[in-house]
Amino acid sequence: MNIKQRIASRWHSFRAWQEQPITYRRDEHKHVCHNCGHTFRGNYCPVCSQSARQGRVGWLTTWQGIAQLWGFESRSAVYTIWQLLLRPGYLVRDYISGKRQVSYPPVKLLFIMAAIVALAEYFFPRPAEAPVQTGIEYLNHALEWLDNHKNVSELLSCCVFILPTWLFFRKAPLYTHHTIPEGFYLQVYLAILSYIFYSILPGLKGLALALSLVYFYITYKQLFGYGYWGTFWRSLLCITFSFAFVIFITVVIIVSEVILR
Numbered sequence: 479m480n481i482k483q484r485i486a487s488r489w490h491s492f493r494a495w496q497e498q499p500i501t502y503r504r505d506e507h508k509h510v511c512h513n514c515g516h517t518f519r520g521n522y523c524p525v526c527s528q529s530a531r532q533g534r535v536g537w538l539t540t541w542q543g544i545a546q547l548w549g550f551e552s553r554s555a556v557y558t559i560w561q562l563l564l565r566p567g568y569l570v571r572d573y574i575s576g577k578r579q580v581s582y583p584p585v586k587l588l589f590i591m592a593a594i595v596a597l598a599e600y601f602f603p604r605p606a607e608a609p610v611q612t613g614i615e616y617l618n619h620a621l622e623w624l625d626n627h628k629n630v631s632e633l634l635s636c637c638v639f640i641l642p643t644w645l646f647f648r649k650a651p652l653y654t655h656h657t658i659p660e661g662f663y664l665q666v667y668l669a670i671l672s673y674i675f676y677s678i679l680p681g682l683k684g685l686a687l688a689l690s691l692v693y694f695y696i697t698y699k700q701l702f703g704y705g706y707w708g709t710f711w712r713s714l715l716c717i718t719f720s721f722a723f724v725i726f727i728t729v730v731i732i733v734s735e736v737i738l739r
């Protein structure tokens with residue numbers, strides 16, 4: 479096999495993994511549940527739902543207990559981030575279409591990541607940036623709060639895309655009848671990605687933004703299945719609409735402030 483064929487075969491197996499990363503197999507051995515004593519075959523006890531693998535407390539249990547505190551009860555939180563980087567649109571489609579077990583719960587993941595970043599910043603503090611001064615006091619407070627809670631601000635800025643996404647992508651070939659609640663979860667995943675990029679590239683906001691936009695495009699392409707161009711102009715419309723909405727809200731706030739003064 480020459481190099482070209484080898485690359486092609488690797489690419490094909492990567493594409494297969496992107497489409498279907500996990501296969502499930504039923505454990506056919508007989509187990510006696512350590513919790514309720516029920517005898518069963520399968521991965522979980524059908525009476526009390528304890529895992530067949532749970533037994534006496536050991537070193538692994540201790541580690542799992544500590545990891546659980548941070549939400550990493552299995553490899554799935556780390557594996558979810560890994561999947562999100564390599565197959566974002568497919569992961570989102572799996573999750574919103576009902577395959578909940580392939581992913582760590584995304585909202586929980588976003589908040590756990592914020593806790594980890596806060597802990598890292600406690601030990602390795604970053605030079606504080608000067609807060610934005612808008613001239614409107616409550617707006618300054620709101621912006622300062624959002625600056626200290628970047629996971630929430632990331633999520634809020636992503637949520638602006640929910641409605642335009644529904645508008646332009648709901649008749650997509652690979653994911654028809656896209657709904658608003660599904661749109662929310664799509665944006666949670668995109669917020670996680672942006673949050674990762676902004677956290678690991680603290681001084682390089684432009685690069686983090688560029689990466690977020692590239693992932694926005696890839697995710698929409700994989701999830702909805704429009705062609706390169708079809709995804710591009712719809713994404714562009716989405717971004718334009720969201721941007722116009724943010725400008726509209728800003729103008730409303732400034733105008734109401736002027737009138738109330």
Ligand SMILES: [Zn+2]
Nearest residue numbers: 511514523526
């Ligand atoms: Zn049981």
